[in-house]
Amino acid sequence: MTGRALAAMVQARLYVSRGFVLYACAAAALAAWLAPAGAAVPLLLCSALGIVAALEQTPGRHPHLDRCEQSAPLFGRELARAKALIPCAAAIAAVAVYAAVQIVRGLPDTGETAWTAGVAVVATTLVALSATLRRGWTRVLYVVSAGAVAGAAYAVAVVAPRSIAAESLFCAVVAFIALRQYGETLARYDPV
Amino acid sequence: MRDGSVSKHDGVVVLAARVEGYCQMPLLRMREASFSNASVSAGPVTLDLGAGRRAALRFETAQQATVVALMASGIAKASNGCVLVGDYDPRVQSVHCKRIAAFVAHDPLGLDDAEFSRYVAYRAALWSVDLRSARTRARELLERLDGMHEAFAYPLIGALIAKPQLLVMDRPAPVYARNILGVIDDVALLTTHVHAGSVAAFER
Numbered sequence: 001m002t003g004r005a006l007a008a009m010v011q012a013r014l015y016v017s018r019g020f021v022l023y024a025c026a027a028a029a030l031a032a033w034l035a036p037a038g039a040a041v042p043l044l045l046c047s048a049l050g051i052v053a054a055l056e057q058t059p060g061r062h063p064h065l066d067r068c069e070q071s072a073p074l075f076g077r078e079l080a081r082a083k084a085l086i087p088c089a090a091a092i093a094a095v096a097v098y099a100a101v102q103i104v105r106g107l108p109d110t111g112e113t114a115w116t117a118g119v120a121v122v123a124t125t126l127v128a129l130s131a132t133l134r135r136g137w138t139r140v141l142y143v144v145s146a147g148a149v150a151g152a153a154y155a156v157a158v159v160a161p162r163s164i165a166a167e168s169l170f171c172a173v174v175a176f177i178a179l180r181q182y183g184e185t186l187a188r189y190d191p192v
Numbered sequence: 193m194r195d196g197s198v199s200k201h202d203g204v205v206v207l208a209a210r211v212e213g214y215c216q217m218p219l220l221r222m223r224e225a226s227f228s229n230a231s232v233s234a235g236p237v238t239l240d241l242g243a244g245r246r247a248a249l250r251f252e253t254a255q256q257a258t259v260v261a262l263m264a265s266g267i268a269k270a271s272n273g274c275v276l277v278g279d280y281d282p283r284v285q286s287v288h289c290k291r292i293a294a295f296v297a298h299d300p301l302g303l304d305d306a307e308f309s310r311y312v313a314y315r316a317a318l319w320s321v322d323l324r325s326a327r328t329r330a331r332e333l334l335e336r337l338d339g340m341h342e343a344f345a346y347p348l349i350g351a352l353i354a355k356p357q358l359l360v361m362d363r364p365a366p367v368y369a370r371n372i373l374g375v376i377d378d379v380a381l382l383t384t385h386v387h388a389g390s391v392a393a394f395e396r
Contacts, residue, residue, distance in 0.1 A: 008317030064299070067267075067297050190229060
């Protein structure tokens with residue numbers, strides 16, 4: 001897949017979801033203005049936004065984009081990477097807005113907080129993406145799993161061993177597995 | 193294009209179109225191709241369609257028409273039977289099939305001028321077509337489709353930008369048959385329909 005095709009897909013999807021992205025960023029800004037310092041609020045809030053952004057990619061919500069992507073000469077794994085980038089970009093934008101407002105407020109450890117939230121948000125979003133290709137209880141299971149990943153990332157980063165490196169490693173492993181699984185599922189996905 | 197045979201399967205009447213007197217390898221070959229999942233079943237369809245030829249198939253339901261169109265364009269994989277687009281099997285070489293066949297959905301696409309320009313750029317990027325030539329071709333096609341409602345013309349233009357060898361249209365509006373047939377030039381055309389009148393419009 002060319003960079004141009006990837007950029008076009010991300011741009012088109014973000015354009016049709018621009019309302020959601022704006023509301024997500026506004027919610028992050030409001031929360032950052034009101035919440036105390038710490039990773040709990042940005043991590044959990046932006047993870048929730050990431051899950052919603054992932055579910056926004058469910059086939060059928062934007063049928064003409066779905067059909068264009070399905071009929072384009074792209075391999076399943078390429079399509080998976082591009083589609084994974086879209087909700088991650090939306091969720092990371094919310095984390096960036098949160099961090100920016102925290103900087104404006106002059107709160108400490110903003111960079112550390114943003115990193116902690118950012119890696120958790122990516123892992124959570126990628127797990128939630130698999131829910132978009134499923135229906136019924138398996139869909140619910142993936143959404144719950146995504147929430148559990150956010151909780152586990154928070155526990156690793158803040159509660160028990162307090163290690164951002166360990167949290168980053170945990171999230172990287174989860175994100176890698178989730179992306180591979182999403183790619184395989186998308187390659188076998190029946191568009192009818 | 194002439195109809196060769198009529199087969200009946202599970203209450204679905206399928207007109208099997210066969211191009212007579214065509215010595216080259218058909219661009220689209222469907223052999224008893226059917227699709228079924230929990231919610232829909234379509235086919236079997238048997239069809240040979242050569243380069244530059246046309247075929248119009250009629251089905252009992254819109255869903256069946258859509259599914260067969262998706263199978264013929266390599267998007268949906270046949271559950272039984274065989275589909276070959278060019279020399280490629282969509283089950284294992286779907287990317288190659290999608291370089292040959294373009295699909296136009298039934299639903300209209302409501303875009304304003306700015307969005308249409310973005311849509312052309314988007315399609316050009318996905319099919320790795322030079323943006324400038326895509327825009328030129330889109331303008332030219334839009335002029336040739338004068339009189340056709342934009343919402344129906346835009347998806348057709350989007351599909352033709354990449355210069356496919358085969359165009360598969362799901363239930364195109366018969367009122368625009370003349371516009372569509374006038375713009376596809378030597379591209380092979382497969383259309384699926386529900387009404388006999390629509391089939392007749394695309395067989396002329």
